Amino acid sequence: MIWKIFSLIGLLLTIVPAILVFVGKLQIEQHYVLMFIGTIIWFVCTPFWMLKKKAQ
């Protein structure tokens, strides 16, 4: 469950900063950084539950 929550955070960091750039609340450079962090979180955490689910 905890890994799924982390994966969700990764996805939120991928999409939400872009929306904040669109509404003028964030600089695009900050969005690049947050999205990169989101990417790392997604790829580190997702295999723990997605591959386990597949094995079952």
Added chain:
Amino acid sequence: MGKGKTFTEKLDALYEFDREPVTKDKLQGAANFMGLYAGEHVAGTEFIIGPLFVTHGVTALDMFLGLLIGNLLAVLSWAFICAPIAVRTRLNMYWQARKIAGPGVTFVYNIVNALMFCFLAGSMISVAATAVGLPLGMKMPSLQDMYPNSVQWVLVVFVVGAVVTVLAILGFEKISEFGKIAAPWMFLVFVAAAIAVLPMLGVHSLGDFWAAANEKIWTGVPVAGQSKFTIWHVIFFAWFANLAMHLGMADMSILRYAKKWQYGFFSAFGMYLGHYVAWLASGILCAAALGNIAPGPIAYLGAGVAGAICVIIAGWTTANPTIYRAGLALQTVTPNWSRWKMTLAVGVITTIAAMFPALMMKLLDFVAFYGLLLMPMGAVIFADFWLLPRLGLQRHFAEVKKLIFSWPAALAWLVTLVLAFVIPLEIYFKALPGWFITVLIFLIASYIEQKVVHKPAEVK
């Protein structure tokens, strides 16, 4: 004939695992098909197809409406043409075609398919190379570049091709799993990148979007040297982008696991996420990059390093299984080469192809050509399954008569391709009349084969 038999045995051995119809306990649920289609159709090539529509001067209305209609037609083709036969036979396309046309014809089909796979994988490697070359300051290929534009481009493509090939040799299953993990993230990167660049196009609220879409993105004016696309181009391209899979029946290999034929409608997840949202998103990125169409730079503009990583992963995860499958198919013609040697050979062909930016810049034409080339075998399967019994003719004639080479399917395929290239239509539109031509020729030829060449009494 001895040689033919060897080919047949080798070809059958490749598909041995799939020889029997799928049993009830192996059938898959709806969620699997949603995920599969959504993952498969958000690929590296989506980064280049969206921008190519922009360069062909599509208008905003034509783009939104054309993709809506074209993708709907694609979904209907999966649901009403491919899926019903897949769930009734529970066989993959190879075995179904083999029953109708004989192993000689499916052998040729396999080779053509494998070569097309090489070029398709080549375009994906080119896409990935545009992202790998970013930190190196590589000169990106432009729309007019048909040949390698720099030594650096050749070297970067070589490295990307080498890595993809080695990984395909080492193990395709793990990479396939990695692709599944990446799929939801990749889709969001497409969307996020497009949203983030909207302010660069003067869009600061949803109300600004349509004006900017018409004036700055899909302006209706083609780039110099590109033909003008109408709504018909958009509809037909979207419909036939996966022609080999739906009307061409290649997706029988997937849909034979479906519990019901209605699962064919789940292809909508791939079409509307990948071939609608992702194509629109990459078109927006292209416009924000002032017409630059190289996938690496436009993804970087919208999503920074994550965007560049997305292009690499999208290109890599889709090129990998494609190279693997091409290697598998070509194994039938090699003198007992091991699988790794064949995959290496395919990797070399693919990498050399990828060095030519023409493959990427003319991707729309290539995709249309690829579908047209493979579609006739699907039309033959359709006609054999639904129409031959209604005409009092025998289904699966090659299997019944134990023929290595049943000529009606081969003739229908060949004549359709010749006629398709003679028909004075652009390549995007040739497949529709081509499908009917194949069906007609196959029916007439089957009648002659079954009623004239082989006496009716001989047919069980």
